Structures are given as structure tokens and as C-alpha cells.
Amino acid sequence: MMNEMNVTWHEHQVSRGDREAMKGHKGCVIWFTGLSGSGKSTIANTLDHKLHELGFHSTVLDGDNVRHGLNAAPGMLRDTHGDEFAERFGLGFSAIDREENIRRIGAVAELFSAAGLIALTAFISPYRVDRDRVRKTMREGEFIEVFVDTPIEICEDRDPKGLYKKARAGEIKGFTGIDDPYEAPLNPELTLSSGHASPDALADEVIAFLRARQIIPG
Numbered sequence: 507m508m509n510e511m512n513v514t515w516h517e518h519q520v521s522r523g524d525r526e527a528m529k530g531h532k533g534c535v536i537w538f539t540g541l542s543g544s545g546k547s548t549i550a551n552t553l554d555h556k557l558h559e560l561g562f563h564s565t566v567l568d569g570d571n572v573r574h575g576l577n578a579a580p581g582m583l584r585d586t587h588g589d590e591f592a593e594r595f596g597l598g599f600s601a602i603d604r605e606e607n608i609r610r611i612g613a614v615a616e617l618f619s620a621a622g623l624i625a626l627t628a629f630i631s632p633y634r635v636d637r638d639r640v641r642k643t644m645r646e647g648e649f650i651e652v653f654v655d656t657p658i659e660i661c662e663d664r665d666p667k668g669l670y671k672k673a674r675a676g677e678i679k680g681f682t683g684i685d686d687p688y689e690a691p692l693n694p695e696l697t698l699s700s701g702h703a704s705p706d707a708l709a710d711e712v713i714a715f716l717r718a719r720q721i722i723p724g
């Protein structure tokens with residue numbers, strides 16, 4: 507708008523392309539999905555480290571930083587926010603709470619991607635429809651679904667948090683893969699056989715994919 511000094515205010519908008527040019531790579535979301543213990547967090551963090559070493563800008567969203575904050579459980583919110591708030595907005599592991607968990611994570615990941623980052627997410631995300639809904643919010647090629655395909659026997663054998671044992675004993679109800687569903691992707695961009703390869707080798711598979719799709723140069 508012009509004023510009496512003939513000075514014009516310009517709305518400067520930094521485009522996605524501007525950000526990508528500055529960073530030297532594209533923004534995207536690498537969406538790891540798989541059973542508890544399949545290796546999602548380990549592979550995502552290994553990949554994050556490798557991307558960082560290569561000079562690319564990435565970040566990891568996983569249970570540790572999301573289910574303790576943005577998507578905290580009712581019990582975690584009760585003391586700070588009160589019972590009513592905790593019941594309305596806290597998220598557990600019912601199908602509807604998992605749906606909302608994934609919706610929020612998808613929205614945050616998309617913001618990171620639009621800001622030019624390579625956003626890595628590591629959530630079970632057991633329902634196909636929830637993952638596909640996230641995919642639809644993004645541009646063509648922006649959502650890269652990575653199925654961490656580890657047989658449940660291996661996950662259960664690893665059981666780093668002792669949760670499978672508790673689920674088998676009936677101490678946790680609705681545990682994914684035991685008495686709650688996991689719907690494997692039908693057409694993921696990548697499938698990683700985490701039962702038989704090192705996290706390092708699996709992260710390299712993702713990097714090769716990113717190079718082939720020209721998301722990162724090289």
C-alpha cells in the first residue's frame with residue numbers, strides 16, 4: 507500500500523523453493539511405520555545422524571518427544587491441566603486416540619517439511635486409513651512411507667521395554683500385534699527388513715532412495 511512518502515510495503519514470502527535452494531535439498535516426510543520394537547526409532551535416529559553428517563537439515567519426531575508433549579496421555583496432563591482437560595485432549599491407544607495422534611503428527615511433520623526439513627517420524631501408526639489421510643495432506647512425492655518389516659517374533663524377542671511380556675500376561679490391553687491390529691502398508695515407498703540387517707545398512711537404503719528421488723543431491 508502506498509503512503510504519502512511513496513514507500514511501498516512488500517509482503518516478502520519465502521517460498522518452499524527459496525528454502526530448498528538455501529538448504530541444498532528438498533523438504534519431505536519420511537514416515538516409518540511398524541510394530542513396537544521393529545526398529546523405527548533406531549533407524550530414524552541413525553538416519554538423522556547420517557543426514558546431519560552429510561550437511562542436510564533433518565529432525566526426528568517420535569514417541570519420546572511427542573507422546574510426552576503435544577500428544578500426552580491423560581494421566582500426564584491431569585496434574586498440570588486438570589481432569590476435564592486431560593480427558594478431552596489426552597491421547598491413549600484406542601483406535602480413535604491413535605487416529606488423532608497420527609493426524610497431529612502428520613500436521614506437524616508437514617509444517618517441518620514445508621519449512622524445508624527432512625522430517626523423520628517413528629510411530630506405529632497401525633491403521634492404513636490414518637497413514638493414507640496424512641499422505642493426502644502432502645504434495646506428490648513429499649510423503650515417503652517406510653515399512654519397517656520386522657516379524658513379530660523378533661520384536662517380541664527384543665522387547666526392550668518388556669511391553670510384549672506385559673501384553674501376553676494381560677497386563678496391557680489393546681497392544682499392537684497382540685490384541686490390537688497392525689495393518690501393513692500395501693504400497694510403501696520402501697520396505698526395510700529390519701530383522702536381518704543393521705540399522706546402519708537400513709539407513710543407507712533410505713539415503714539411496716532420497717538420492718534416487720533427488721530429494722538430496724548426489
Ligand SMILES: Nc1ncnc2c1ncn2[C@@H]1O[C@H](COP(=O)(O)OS(=O)(=O)O)[C@@H](OP(=O)(O)O)[C@H]1O
Nearest residue numbers: 541542543569599604607629630631632680681682
Ligand atoms: N497398547 C499399546 N499398543 C502399542 N504401543 C503401546 C501401547 N501402550 C503403550 N505403548 C507404547 O507406546 C509406543 C507407541 O506409540 P505410538 O504413538 O507410536 O503409537 S500409535 O502410532 O498411536 O499406534 C510404543 O513404543 P514403540 O515401541 O517405540 O513403538 C510402546 O512403547
Ligand SMILES: Nc1ncnc2c1ncn2[C@@H]1O[C@H](COP(=O)(O)OP(=O)(O)O)[C@@H](O)[C@H]1O
Nearest residue numbers: 542543544545546547548664666700703704705
Ligand atoms: N536393525 C536392527 N537390528 C538389530 N536390533 C535392532 C535393529 N533395529 C533396532 N534394534 C533393536 O531393537 C530394539 C527396538 O528398537 P526401536 O528402534 O526402539 O523400535 P521401535 O521404535 O520400532 O519400537 C532396540 O533394542 C534396538 O536396539
